[in-house]
Amino acid sequence: xxxxTQPASVSGSPGQxxxxxxxxxxxxxxxxxxxSWYQHHPGKAPKLMIYYVDQRPSGVSDRFSGSxxxxxxxxxxxxxxxxxxxxxYCTSYTSRTTYVFGTGTEVTVL
Amino acid sequence: xVQLVESGGGVVRPGGSLRLSCTASGFTFDDxxxxxxxxxxxKGLEWVSxxxxxxxxxxxxxxxxxxxxxxxxxxxxxxxxxxxGLRVEDTALYYCARVNWxxxxxxxxxxxxxxSVSS
Numbered sequence: 603x604x605x606x607t608q609p610a611s612v613s614g615s616p617g618q619x620x621x622x623x624x625x626x627x628x629x630x631x632x633x634x635x636x637x638s639w640y641q642h643h644p645g646k647a648p649k650l651m652i653y654y655v656d657q658r659p660s661g662v663s664d665r666f667s668g669s670x671x672x673x674x675x676x677x678x679x680x681x682x683x684x685x686x687x688x689x690x691y692c693t694s695y696t697s698r699t700t701y702v703f704g705t706g707t708e709v710t711v712l
Numbered sequence: 713x714v715q716l717v718e719s720g721g722g723v724v725r726p727g728g729s730l731r732l733s734c735t736a737s738g739f740t741f742d743d744x745x746x747x748x749x750x751x752x753x754x755k756g757l758e759w760v761s762x763x764x765x766x767x768x769x770x771x772x773x774x775x776x777x778x779x780x781x782x783x784x785x786x787x788x789x790x791x792x793x794x795x796x797g798l799r800v801e802d803t804a805l806y807y808c809a810r811v812n813w814x815x816x817x818x819x820x821x822x823x824x825x826x827x828s829v830s831s
Contacts, residue, residue, distance in 0.1 A: 603774060605756065638817035640757070647807065647821035648749075648757065654815065691757050695816060700771050701747070706756035 606631060606692055606704035613710040614682045622707045624675040624692035630702055632673035636695035639668060639677045641688045642706075648691070652677060679709070687711050714738035714820065716808050721825030728798050732825055734791040734808030739820075742766070742786040745811035747818060748793050750804035750827075758804075761793065762811065776802075798829045 607625040614620040624631065624639075631637055639652040650659055652668035655675060665680045675694070679686055692704040720732040734746070748760040761782040762771045770782050781794040791808050805826050809818035 605758075636816040638815070640818070642757070647823055648809075648818070649821075650815075650817050650819050653812075653817035653819075657815070659815070659819065689756075693757075693759070693818075698771075699769075700773065701759040701762065703749075703757045703759055 603696060603698065603700060603702050606694060606702055608690075608692060608704040608707045610705070611708045611710065613712055614679075615712045616682055616684065618682050619678060619680045620682060620709065622677045622679075622690055622692075622709070624677070624694075624704045626673050626675075626694055626702070628673060629697040630694040631670065631675050631692075633697055634695045635670070637668070637670060637675045638693050639666075639675075640691045640693070641686075642691060643688045651690075682711055684711050716810065716820060716822035718806065718808050718822045718825035721806065721827045723828045723830065724798055726798060726800060726829055726831055728829070729794070729796045730798065730827060732793040732795065732806055732808075732827070734822060736789045736791070736810070739810075741784075741789040745813060746782075746784060746791045747809045747811055748782065748791075749807045749809050749818070749821075750802075751807070751824075752801070752804040755804075760806070763791070795827070798827075800829050803827060803829045 640648040642648040656668040805824040810820040812819040
């Protein structure tokens with residue numbers, strides 16, 4: 603199972619919006635709505651930010667939003683803040699009853 | 713406090729074995745499926761294995777199938793990963809993660825335990 607494809611890095615200035623893509627296939631992202639996104643600060647436990655494509659867990663800022671079109675899911679961070687600097691990973695359930703993570707995207711706030 | 717605590721990591725020779733454990737507290741352990749996820753040095757997150765709440769079903773990544781075995785003891789609130797035939801490429805920080813079936817996502821993570829495979 604190959605990792606889902608994400609851009610290696612995305613950057614933006616404070617207050618701007620950025621979007622991270624996550625591209626898979628019909629056997630994972632395109633075939634299921636079980637797409638979630640995680641924020642990972644090195645040395646800390648990953649944190650769930652989005653589940654079921656576009657749902658936010660309680661306590662997650664509404665500046666984070668998710669969407670999906672075909673085989674590509676996206677995470678948008680609006681009103682970018684310094685604390686948003688981290689690695690972000692998507693993941694999807696697959697037709698082989700497994701999970702697959704994305705390659706990860708480093709978000710930099712300029 | 714709701715938490716997951718991993719243990720059992722260490723340094724092992726290629727071909728060796730190691731058993732990781734994850735102890736859960738603060739929530740009803742047998743209400744949830746559980747997974748192991750790892751992160752190699754300089755690499756991204758990689759899903760490793762999953763087990764249902766009652767051990768009725770398990771799944772593995774191709775990279776570990778046939779070498780790793782996931783198990784759980786609901787009476788002890790613990791999750792395990794038996795690793796055999798370890799390879800250099802298995803070197804990673806291993807996280808246990810709770811699978812929330814209502815969200816179909818990993819909603820609680822431990823801090824990880826480090827496994828180093830080296831000759």
